[in-house]
Amino acid sequence: MRPDLRTQQRDFLLEITRAITAQLDLSEVLRRVLYASLVMLAGRVGVVALSDKHDSRFTVRAYSGIAADDVPELNNKLQELMNPQDEGGFSREFLNSKLREMADEIDPRLAQSIAMPLVFAQKPLGLLIVFRSYQTSITPEDLNTLQSFADQAAIAVNNAQLYGELNQEHQRLEAILNNSGDGVFILNPDLTIQRVNYAFERMTGWRLEDAIDRPKDEIIVWDSLERPDIEDALEAGWARSDGALGRADTIYVEGDLLRRDGMTISIAITYAPLLTAEGRLESIIASVRDITNFRKAQELQSVFISTVQHELRTPITIIKGYASTLRRDDVQWDSETIRENVAIIEDEADRLTTLVEDLLTASKIQAARELRLNLADADLRAVAARSAARLESQTKHPIVLSFSANFPIVRGDETRLRQVIENLLTNAIKYSPEDTTITLGGRFTEKSVTVFVRDEGVGIPKDQIDKIFGRFYRVDDNLTSRTHGAGLGLYLVKAIVEAHGGEISVKSQVGNGSTFFFTLPRD
Numbered sequence: 396m397r398p399d400l401r402t403q404q405r406d407f408l409l410e411i412t413r414a415i416t417a418q419l420d421l422s423e424v425l426r427r428v429l430y431a432s433l434v435m436l437a438g439r440v441g442v443v444a445l446s447d448k449h450d451s452r453f454t455v456r457a458y459s460g461i462a463a464d465d466v467p468e469l470n471n472k473l474q475e476l477m478n479p480q481d482e483g484g485f486s487r488e489f490l491n492s493k494l495r496e497m498a499d500e501i502d503p504r505l506a507q508s509i510a511m512p513l514v515f516a517q518k519p520l521g522l523l524i525v526f527r528s529y530q531t532s533i534t535p536e537d538l539n540t541l542q543s544f545a546d547q548a549a550i551a552v553n554n555a556q557l558y559g560e561l562n563q564e565h566q567r568l569e570a571i572l573n574n575s576g577d578g579v580f581i582l583n584p585d586l587t588i589q590r591v592n593y594a595f596e597r598m599t600g601w602r603l604e605d606a607i608d609r610p611k612d613e614i615i616v617w618d619s620l621e622r623p624d625i626e627d628a629l630e631a632g633w634a635r636s637d638g639a640l641g642r643a644d645t646i647y648v649e650g651d652l653l654r655r656d657g658m659t660i661s662i663a664i665t666y667a668p669l670l671t672a673e674g675r676l677e678s679i680i681a682s683v684r685d686i687t688n689f690r691k692a693q694e695l696q697s698v699f700i701s702t703v704q705h706e707l708r709t710p711i712t713i714i715k716g717y718a719s720t721l722r723r724d725d726v727q728w729d730s731e732t733i734r735e736n737v738a739i740i741e742d743e744a745d746r747l748t749t750l751v752e753d754l755l756t757a758s759k760i761q762a763a764r765e766l767r768l769n770l771a772d773a774d775l776r777a778v779a780a781r782s783a784a785r786l787e788s789q790t791k792h793p794i795v796l797s798f799s800a801n802f803p804i805v806r807g808d809e810t811r812l813r814q815v816i817e818n819l820l821t822n823a824i825k826y827s828p829e830d831t832t833i834t835l836g837g838r839f840t841e842k843s844v845t846v847f848v849r850d851e852g853v854g855i856p857k858d859q860i861d862k863i864f865g866r867f868y869r870v871d872d873n874l875t876s877r878t879h880g881a882g883l884g885l886y887l888v889k890a891i892v893e894a895h896g897g898e899i900s901v902k903s904q905v906g907n908g909s910t911f912f913f914t915l916p917r918d
């Protein structure tokens with residue numbers, strides 16, 4: 396090479412090296428490396444192969460002067476070249492013969508090939524091969540220049556690969572963060588919002604673009620809070636640089652949050668500090684869990700415990716009272732008194748049995764989310780007549796039957812449907828004054844039958860109508876507190892009717908009585 400040419404080449408090399416090392420996109424780095432080598436060596440064909448991280452196979456990652464169809468075969472040859480196995484080892488002759496084979500594969504007119512390993516920190520990253528149409532001798536000095544170019548290229552490749560991995564890791568974390576079922580928000584040390592994820596947006600109604608950079612207390616607005624929020628902890632020295640903070644040093648708060656739309660939601664937040672290597676607070680990661688259902692379940696559980704306690708205790712106390720009275724040795728009871736007392740004991744025992752059965756059915760529905768039915772032909776009119784007769788004997792309410800003529804037989808579980816009718820009748824009796832009439836009737840169309848129970852009782856406030864079908868729900872008024880009930884009757888009624896593919900509804904006016912309807916399909 397002529398000296399002026401060499402200087403020119405060095406300048407060019409310097410310039411191109413700068414351009415290459417300034418790039419972080421791997422494919423762009425490879426493209427520039429390839430271009431520079433072809434220009435430097437006046438090559439016709441160029442290939443950059445990189446070693447795979449996992450199985451260290453070499454594959455072509457950038458090429459010029461060859462058809463895409465030739466790449467797979469070139470990859471095969473590269474394997475032979477890089478893994479010499481029993482072909483005589485990694486000698487210069489072996490390398491040359493393989494490069495010759497490659498050149499022949501691409502174009503037999505290629506006269507010379509120059510291969511330069513890309514090595515970084517003694518780790519082979521890849522191989523750069525340039526094929527030329529003519530043969531010229533290459534001085535050791537030229538080789539030196541070429542090798543220093545290859546070393547620079549290897550640094551650039553290594554940087555771009557690391558950057559790529561970092562990017563991938565970043566994307567992985569982003570994906571985890573965004574798709575996590577729990578809400579997440581990240582705070583800067585000054586307690587402004589740095590990041591929120593989708594679940595957080597759904598829970599609070601605050602979108603990232605609106606929340607970002609705003610102070611935390613504009614976004615996390617508590618309606619009620621059970622323990623002090625993070626500000627108190629920070630003031631008390633939490634996450635301070637001098638503190639030896641461990642993994643367990645998270646802060647847990649729980650309360651009702653005011654969403655952006657003004658609704659409230661029960662949430663629990665766990666705050667964890669993220670510290671720099673020097674122990675300075677970098678950010679605070681907060682994960683947010685919606686605990687509304689958990690709270691509801693807790694509430695339901697305490698309602699359950701208190702009702703069941705009350706409903707179980709009352710009959711037991713009555714039974715015990717009457718039984719001990721009858722057992723007294725100092726009194727001789729006449730047979731009439733004994734009969735009356737035993738009848739009361741029997742009634743209370745029946746009440747207990749019903750309650751226990753209702754509880755069991757309710758828990759079965761809850762566990763299986765459906766009710767198993769024994770389907771057969773069911774004569775609802777006959778069931779209604781029997782139930783009315785049975786209950787009429789226990790109450791002062793006249794029960795009037797009002798079924799259309801030819802009321803059809805339906806397919807259903809007669810025992811369960813009797814439970815529905817009796818629950819509705821019992822409620823009508825419980826929630827209406829003595830001597831007022833209760834009507835139990837039935838109508839039908841081609842497609843369905845409807846049974847209704849009408850009373851002239853206290854009625855149900857409008858805002859309670861949806862709630863009375865809930866488990867353990869009782870309207871909170873004077874009358875309810877004076878009547879027995881676990882709030883399970885209508886819950887079971889609804890479950891049974893729906894298991895039949897039917898629907899339950901109610902029309903009611905406070906003070907003017909209620910009518911409960913259930914409709915079942917005829918097929």
Ligand code: ADP
Binds near residue numbers: 853880882
């Ligand atoms: P319970 O009768 O054991 O309280 P239910 O589930 O049968 O439970 O009924 C739930 C609530 O609905 C009752 O507590 C009562 O307040 C109201 N309710 C049910 N039936 C009637 C009715 N016919 N008239 C007025 N209120 C009713």
